Every structure is written in C-alpha cells, then in structure tokens.
Amino acid sequence: MEPKRDKSHDGDQERISPVLLKSRTGEFDLESILFLKLRNLGIHDLGCIGECINLERLDLSGNNITNLAPLASLRLLSVLNLCANRISNLDPLRSCESLQNLNLAGNVLNSFECLYALQSLRKLENIRLKDNTYNYSNPVCRSTAYRAHVLEIFPNIKVLDGKCSMEGLDRTSGSYKNGQLVEHSDCKPWVEDNFWDIKRSNNAIVDEAYKQFNDVLHECRLLNNRATHVISQTERSMSLKKQSKQYAI
Structure with a gap:
C-alpha cells in the first residue's frame, strides 16, 4: 500500500539545509546535533x-526520499527511521557501523538482494520491513518465505517487524510447541511512543537560552511575513502606476 504522507506540518521543505537543521534543533553547529526528527516534511533531498x-x-x-547517499558519513548513528519513503537501494547504509535499530517499512524494496548491503552492520538487532499497524510494507514482504529469508540474511538480529527472532529470543514474548516458536499476535512497537520526544535539560541557563532562541526565531518569522507583505503591496502599487502612465500616453 502506498503510504499516506501528511504535508500539513511546516510545509514542504524538499531539501535539508543548514537553516532547516538549525531551526529544528537550536544548534548553530551541525556537528553538535545528536538527535533529529524531520517527519512528514516532503523531503526528497537529504542535502547537508x-x-x-x-x-x-x-x-x-513520511517523506519522499529515494537517495540515501548523504547518510554514509553518519558512523555514530544508532537509530534510523526511514519508514514511508521511496527507498529501493540501501547501499549507503553499509558504513553506518553503529546502527542498531532500523525502520524501513513502507518503502519499495523489491528483493532480498536489497538487504545484503546491511549484512556488515554487526550491531544491527532490530529491523522493521513491514508495520501492520499503519499498513506499511515492502514488495519483498509478499514472499511466502519472507520471514525465514530475512532471518537467514540476519542471523543475529533480535527483533524483526516487532516480533522476536529465534536467536536472541525473549522467552516472555513467545513459547515453543513441538520444537517451533509460537509468537504472540501482538507485536512490540519499533520504539517506545516517547522515544522521539526531545529531552529538555535540567540546566536553567540552557533552558533560558533555548527559550530566548525560540523567541528570536518567532520574531524573525513575523518580520519576514511583514516584509513579504510590504514588498507585495509595493510591487502591486508600482504595477498600477505603470499601467496608469501607459493609459495616459
């Protein structure tokens, strides 16, 4: 199913820029950013x-990403959510050596060969290729032997699509019957609901600086809107004057 993308938040940014990253995080140095949430922004170019x-x-x-090449330099990345995009090639993720949790549900991965690029990620323990809660999937998931093939490619992962694998099984999440694992129907969420909530600092100075930054950012947006309005009005006025002169001639 084609994932629905909500473009009502912050408009379509299309390309990730330093301005977007700084406004979202409050960080002026891109190398200082440790945590980043850019959901449903219509992004198709990962930019900087x-x-x-x-x-x-x-x-x-929830974006329109197809090319993951800019992610290749993120060697400290441990959690990556790429669900509901248009990804068919995972090769750039080979160098993300710290990756532990990866969500790829709702993309266009067509074959098991697409997954081989992730085999070198020794720390990878949780991968999601489909999510029944949101009806997200990938073409590769249609295979009747899908789960067995994926577990063969990644023999050391602990969780696939929210269910524990045979290796590294949490015994409380399933039971054995006739030597086979019987999984419970309820799947664990990929990450906890509040996982992506930014944790505020207990440092009063940092909190005050963060508040002041947001206040200044808000004022800048208001000034930008006013300037845009004035420019529009001026252009309209000049256009009317030009038309009046033409009629006078």
Whole structure:
C-alpha cells in the first residue's frame, strides 16, 4: 500500500539545509546535533545532513526520499527511521557501523538482494520491513518465505517487524510447541511512543537560552511575513502606476 504522507506540518521543505537543521534543533553547529526528527516534511533531498557527523538518532519518516547517499558519513548513528519513503537501494547504509535499530517499512524494496548491503552492520538487532499497524510494507514482504529469508540474511538480529527472532529470543514474548516458536499476535512497537520526544535539560541557563532562541526565531518569522507583505503591496502599487502612465500616453 502506498503510504499516506501528511504535508500539513511546516510545509514542504524538499531539501535539508543548514537553516532547516538549525531551526529544528537550536544548534548553530551541525556537528553538535545528536538527535533529529524531520517527519512528514516532503523531503526528497537529504542535502547537508551528512555534515551532522555525530548524529545518534534520526527520524526521516513520511517523506519522499529515494537517495540515501548523504547518510554514509553518519558512523555514530544508532537509530534510523526511514519508514514511508521511496527507498529501493540501501547501499549507503553499509558504513553506518553503529546502527542498531532500523525502520524501513513502507518503502519499495523489491528483493532480498536489497538487504545484503546491511549484512556488515554487526550491531544491527532490530529491523522493521513491514508495520501492520499503519499498513506499511515492502514488495519483498509478499514472499511466502519472507520471514525465514530475512532471518537467514540476519542471523543475529533480535527483533524483526516487532516480533522476536529465534536467536536472541525473549522467552516472555513467545513459547515453543513441538520444537517451533509460537509468537504472540501482538507485536512490540519499533520504539517506545516517547522515544522521539526531545529531552529538555535540567540546566536553567540552557533552558533560558533555548527559550530566548525560540523567541528570536518567532520574531524573525513575523518580520519576514511583514516584509513579504510590504514588498507585495509595493510591487502591486508600482504595477498600477505603470499601467496608469501607459493609459495616459
């Protein structure tokens, strides 16, 4: 099923820029960004995100991303959410050596060969290729032996699509019958609901600086809107004067 993308938040940014990253995080140095959530922004170009070399958590779900090349420099990235995009090639993720949790549900991965690029990620323990809660999937998931093939490619992962694998099984999440694993029908969420909530600092100075930054940012947006309005009015006035002169002639 084609994932529905909500473009009502912040408009379509299309390309990740330093301005977008700084406004979203409050950080002036891209290398200082450790946590980034850019959901449902209509992004199709990852732009300068590769400069955020210390990123640990990244949420890019619900966009229009096809090319993951800029992510290749993010060697400290441990959690990556790419669900509901248009991804068919995972090769750039080979160098994301710290990756532990990866959500790829709702993309266009067509074959098991697409997944081989992730085999070198020794820390990968949780991968999601389909999510029944949101009806997200990938073409590769249609195979009748889908789960068995994926577990063969990744023998060391602990969780696939929210269910524990045979290896690294949490015994409380399933039971054995006749030597086979019987999984419970309820799947664990990929991450907890509040996982992507930014944790505020207990430092009063940092909190005050953060508040002041947001206040200044708000004022800048208001000034920009006013300037745009004035420019529009001026252009309209000049256009009317030009038309009047033409009629006078």
